[in-house]
Amino acid sequence: MLELEDQIARIRGAWMAGRAAADLTPPAWREAVGQGDGAEAALVALMGQALQVLWRPVPPPLTPRPLLPRLAAPPPPDAARSRIRRILAARRTDAGGARALVLFLAARGYAMHPADWLPRATDDWVPALYAPWQGWVASEPEGAPDDALTLETWDGWPATARRTLLVALRRTDPAAARAIIAAKAAAEPAERRLRLLEVLEQGLSADDAPVLEAFARDRSDRVQALVRMLLARLGRAGDEDGSDAELAQELAQELAAMVELGRIGLLKRRSQLRFRPLKTRPLENRRRELMAVVPLGALARALGVGEMDLVETVPDDHARVLDAFATMVVETASAAAWRALFGLTLQDPDVPTEVAAVLCRRASSGERSAMLTAVLAREPSPTFDGGLAVAGDVLGAADGEFLPRSAGYRELLDLIATPDQTAASPPVVAAGLTNLGLLLDTAAARTVLADCAAAGLSAADPRLDMLSLNLALKPERAT
DSSP states (O other): OHHHHHHHHHHHHHHHTTOOOGGGSOHHHHHHHOSSTTHHHHHHHHHHHIIIIITOOOOOOOOOOOOOOOOSSOOOOHHHHHHHHHHHHHHTTSTTTTHHHHHHHHHTTOOOOTTTOOOOTTOSSSOGGGHHHHHHHTTOOSOOOSSOOOTTTGGGSOHHHHHHHHHHHHHHOHHHHHHHHHHHGGGSOHHHHHHHHHGGGTTOOGGGHHHHHTTTTOSOHHHHHHHHHHHHHTTOOTTOOTHHHHHHHHHHHHHHTTOEEEEEOSSSOEEEEEOOOOSSHHHHHHHHHHHTTSOHHHHHHHHTSOHHHHTSSOOBOTTSOHHHHHHHHHHHSOHHHHHHHHHHHHHOTTSOHHHHHHHGGGOOHHHHHHHHHHHHHHOOOTTOHHHHHHHTTOOSOBOSTTGGGOHHHHHHHHHHHSTTSOTTHHHHHHHHHHHHHHHBOHHHHHHHHHHHHHTTOOTTOGGGHHHHHHHHSOOOSOO
């Protein structure tokens, strides 16, 4: 058989080179193809028969798959699924895709129907209730021990379930979770190793430093970056020594030369960090680059002050780098310093919504809800994109007290009442109504629907789908 396959390969090679191949046929074929002008055509027919019929490839054996696991949350009512599919189709090209809708359903106590949406095994943002589906998509072994997650039962749990259980264990027994991560993370692939070490961010404490320092020279750049970030929050410099420590100090000094620390206030003197305008655009870019690699503590030491002095007031943002500073605080500041700047942002209506969204990356659900209430009250955009960015997974719960005084909401209603006002009106209206449907509670969603009807928008308009879904999906349970 192998000789015959080699012979066919030679015949194909001759044809590809533009030469006749009848003389290259095996002896048993020559009588069949004959000689003369018709030999080549006969050989083509014979080869086609051999390749398409005689040697038809055998498909691999079918491997039965287990049934899709049942989730802890019920699917939405059948009457709501057609609207969900329309929303999914409309959001397919939007930033984030199905993410906001999936999180909204989870917040209301529902899980997507598998015929409408399935998570990918690599989706690291999906709620924990979808872990069984992610394991099924990744073809992980079905079933898990009845015992709790421990070092002894680790290998018996599917990989997707391990992290979900580890997050829950970290809340109740941080030391046990830390011990499991220390023992098992090094043997995992880089992506899983990263996800396991991320669990330490929850309730990070000085006891976690030895575990993190063991991965400071990890072969994965992403793991190294995570470790440096978490150690910076603990006031540690990782395993930097020699030239590394000297370079880090030089970068901190360079950044310190690009900022100023002044004092404001007559009765209560407070420190204020100032980002003075620099002379050229390359210098401005360099400052942003440095803020992405220099921890807040290192900048404070270079300025000869403590971390809390840098966040005693909202920095004076002449050069529009407050978002970069907020990212520095979120990633590298201590819990006290981050919470101080978060509180200032919560109270200051002049802080951009984008900065509030950055600071919310470390916020708990309660803190996010408080920031969302403040942001919605001062949201200037009729699309409410800023509110959605701040909300994260805290969806479908904002009350409508802000609606009467919201400039963004008034502009949205004006665009509905005068749809030809601008060419951008239709997409802006669609985005604003969809985002309000994701953010508001049922009572506020009902108010918005009434206001839209009064402004002349038909109740059947597809742009109202998310608000109508909001009303249809009453909260089932706390998730």
